[in-house]
Amino acid sequence: MFGKATCFGTQIKLNPELEEKNNISQEILETIERYLKNAMDANELASFKIEMEKNAILQQQVEETKILISGVKRAAKKNKLDEFHKNLSKRNTLNEQDESIFKFNFRTLSIAASILILVGGFWFFNRTPQNEKLFNQYFEPDRGLATTMSATDKYNFEDAMVDYKNSKYDLAIKKWEVLLKNKQENDTLNYFLGSAQLANKNEIKAIPYFTKVIENKESIFLNEAYYYLGLANLKANKINEAILNFKQNNSPKSEKIISELRN
Incomplete structure (x- = not known):
């Protein structure tokens, strides 16, 4: 979403095509995840907050990621649910081991969104009621x-x-x-x-x-x-x-x- 951001003192440039499609790079996403989980040390946290203050797009990405993790992201697409159902037979539940090795990337992000939508009730509100069927x-x-x-x-x-x-x-x-x-x-x-x-x-x-x-x-x-x-x-x-x-x-x-x- 933004052309460049500073993470760990390194300037990261995003692919313009990814920027246009509203994607977030793996490294930036992991940085945002550490921020939201309060897993940054004092120096990294201070640098990250300074970067957010002057980078409105980074602020937006942080908010979008926070919304996604909290399970109320409304912009999830239907095909994410389809992907979740395809993977459901292989992974029915997320146990403690899954949680410890779970890494954010573009594929798991889609699955996570699907799970959160399902648990959060978005499927219920978008489905056709029984009486209408x-x-x-x-x-x-x-x-x-x-x-x-x-x-x-x-x-x-x-x-x-x-x-x-x-x-x-x-x-x-x-x-x-x-x-x-x-x-x-x-x-x-x-x-x-x-x-x-x-x-x-x-x-x-x-x-x-x-x-x-x-x-x-x-x-x-x-x-x-x-x-x-x-x-x-x-x-x-x-x-x-x-x-x-x-x-x-x-x-x-x-x-x-x-x-x-x-x-």
């Missing part, structure tokens, strides 16, 4: 109804259905919302508005529409509404509500989702 696994948009596009009072509804089937969910929603103003209790409009919102990744907006449908126990969409309401609640991380919805749907898919959620 289940949603992606089991969600398929409702296929919609057949359309004739005849010159009847159903034309506007069917026009929106064509948009829905062509995945133009925003357009279908706008058209159906106009129709819903005069037919608030219409289960068909509520069901497909919920379906369009859910397919459009608006699970929160989908929930009220499906809820309206299941209030009508005579609706022909009742069973499907319970299933999609369950998926909407699942995506919204409302697990208890989702399980209740899936129980009402009582299909094999719903039973599998409930089983996954309880494991």
Whole structure:
């Protein structure tokens, strides 16, 4: 990262390509490690602090190394985790002997970053939550109804259905919302508005529409509404509500989702 630094009274020049790629030389890294471990003698420590005061890039490298060692370095790349997993079969744990012979170099630095990320919880926060995985696994948009596009009072509804089937969910929603103003209790409009919102990744907006449908126990969409309401609640991380919805749907898919959620 910096062109040159003084370590043990020797001026070290870094390769410009390494500088550009934000790498640290082995010798400088070991010096920083001794500094962070309080392993320098008084003279070396005094010289190192003087060098840091006038070298902003060295200061930055010290901070980055400190962050890495403490396990909260956010800039670690995914391929470091991959490398860790490849080496995991050969080295499952770091015992005392490993620690005594552990030397910082570019390869072990990557493995260390991976271990720290894994232990520190970065993998947990970056992974896909179980409920989202289940949603992606089991969600398929409702296929919609057949359309004739005849010159009847159903034309506007069917026009929106064509948009829905062509995945133009925003357009279908706008058209159906106009129709819903005069037919608030219409289960068909509520069901497909919920379906369009859910397919459009608006699970929160989908929930009220499906809820309206299941209030009508005579609706022909009742069973499907319970299933999609369950998926909407699942995506919204409302697990208890989702399980209740899936129980009402009582299909094999719903039973599998409930089983996954309880494991």
